[in-house]
Amino acid sequence: MRIGILTGGGDAPGLNIAVYTLTKLVEKRHEVYAILHGWRGILNREIRRVSSRDLLDFAFTGGTYIKTSRTNPFKDEARAEQFAKAIKELGLDVIVAIGGDDTLSVAAEAQTRGLVNTVGIPKTIDNDVYGTDYTIGFDTAVNEAIRVTESFKTTLISHERVGVVEVMGREAGWIALFTGLATMADFVLIPEKSVSWDAVVKRIKETYDNKRWALIVVSEGIKEYEGPKDEFGHSRLGGVGNELANYIEKTTGFEARAVIPGHIIRGSAPTAFDRILAVRFATEAYGAIEEGDYGKMVAYKGGDITRIPITEVLGRNRLVSGYWLRLYETFWGI
């Protein structure tokens, strides 16, 4: 068979390992094609025959060697027609789509419309793909966010300042929550829990009076600013950390600073957890191909790797809830 592999959406540490491992398994019996630039690569017919040897030297770095895009081939019906025609011409039997909810939703739609067989692998540093406890990239992003936050903390202590760390997380506050727990931040703001900034200020004043510095971790997704939207309807986020630091400085008189590690936490080399997760997901995706079990996304559930219909993931996100929200409330409930 002719098997295509693509990565879509924001890059994430561990993507190269997933692509490499899948190629290494698939090439034993089939032809492997890298689809460059995510779904855009289908529209532009950018596919290249690859071997695991081609990918090996980049397998353990961050980023995605086969490139990515946020192209939505179902943006409108004219585009969808072009997409269907391109898929037919390329003659791929299966496409393995490695991505977040947007990329996976395209895989689900392509399968439902009968355009091509698909298998999904969830990745995003945000960890917000429905149906899986972990996505490729999240663990690395959290470890990097912790590293940055700990460095920041030392200078907050020296200067007796309030510090705000803004981390990525569009729909879900997983990165902020895990970073906040791991560094025992004085406050954490996540999209799932709306709190008034005055209540945050009150808490920070108490903390500051006690230890003469304070640390807040905030998820970029708590506030959306006006701006251009991508093809899946998302606006660009970022900036709330500075706004919050200014607000705290103005209302308390404490000196405040914000840092936005942004893409830095997305670009590092994958941790052991993300490496093994990528290998396990790729192996399961290969199993799905060999069994002809299409329209499935591989998932991590309670330590096991399983498969769920990709359609289940559509239009949903895995948000901070249940046990994790209670843990949040234990430390930062107001």
Ligand code: F6P
């Ligand atoms: O990968 C998901 C994500 O990290 C979001 O949290 C963030 O808003 C977005 O990507 C930013 O991506 P970019 O600036 O690369 O488009």
